[in-house]
Amino acid sequence: MTKTVIAYTDYKSPYAYLAKNATYGLFDDFRAEIDWRPYSLDIPSYLGSAEVDADGNVVSESRNAHQWRRVKYSYMDCRRRAERMGLVIRGPRRIFNSTVAHVGMLYAQRKRVFMDYHNAVFERFWKRELDIEDPQVIANVLAEVGADITGFEAFLDGQGVAELEHIMDDAHELGVFGVPSFIVDGQLYWGAENLPLVREHLGG
């Protein structure tokens, strides 16, 4: 029997990026249907906020010492993991708002170009080659992967954002607070390190 795995992701999370291909593997290996859903992390609610200039100097911040250690560790840890996978992760200079790119994801799903869009946005954002907050930039990616973008602007101004909010509300009811998160048979797993358990669940 085919199982469905809900996979919550956010383009601004390096951990979500690193988990992407392993999540595709749930389909490849178990024929599980992956229900990809955007989850827009509110980073300041748990890591405070900060902005750095082109040289990496902090120009503004509201982060305690604990949060700084946590952030520094996260990037070190992500780079350590990325290196093993041959991926590039460059730390962003500020906290991005991924709403536009997430509405783009919903649009890409409707236009059946999800996977190409997903791969392109993740890869380029983490090379600092893509501004995920710019509607035109996101529209260009959608067009590039083959979507008809005539309806994108209207979708972004109305239904798309409403749908994203609905998905967020739903996620919160399920207890989601971070990405990547996986839900299989109602069980919530946070973090790529839980993928072996998700696989066990699908295999058993």
Added chain:
Amino acid sequence: MANSLIVYFDYKSPYAFVAKAPVYRLEQDFGIAVDWRPYSLHIPDFLGTVEVDETGKVVGGTRNEHQWRRTRYLYMDARRLARDTGQDLMIKGPARVFQSRTAHIGALYAQQQGFFRPYHDLVFDRFWKRELDIDDVDAVAAAVAEAGGDADGFRAYCAGDGQREHDAVIEQANEIGIFGVPSFVLDGELFWGNEHLPSVRARLAA
């Protein structure tokens, strides 16, 4: 090949509790002496504060929605992890936010006096059964005695050098970049979280 492995723990962390037995196994399997160090998490820094009344009802605090979801998840997940790793552990949600400083000073004392392992096991077990107040000097002194140590010696240490030595351990941890537990520092490389245990094990086996 001489590996050095520092393991940071906090008695009030369910994840540190669940990591204890697997770390013992590393010691056993690779013949290394783990350098156990307490790290007193300051919970309000990352999960906000919670005020409860005498019945345990939440009446205030700064914990936001995100932090509540995270907290609820972490207890569920730590229990699942215990089960999945074949450990029969009782993990009851704590009645309030603890500091664990006093019990950590007890850990330093137990190390110096040579009864660390029995103390460590006892404090973790009892705390998670809600049978031990790790912030209470008398309760910790009783645990010291039960684990084979000198309760009065602990009291004196806790009132004197213990405070300073505890702070020095935390300060050093912060310099290394520690922010959570369990953390593993293997030959200078930092790993945070139970999910890195296989990776630490693989490096020790290499």
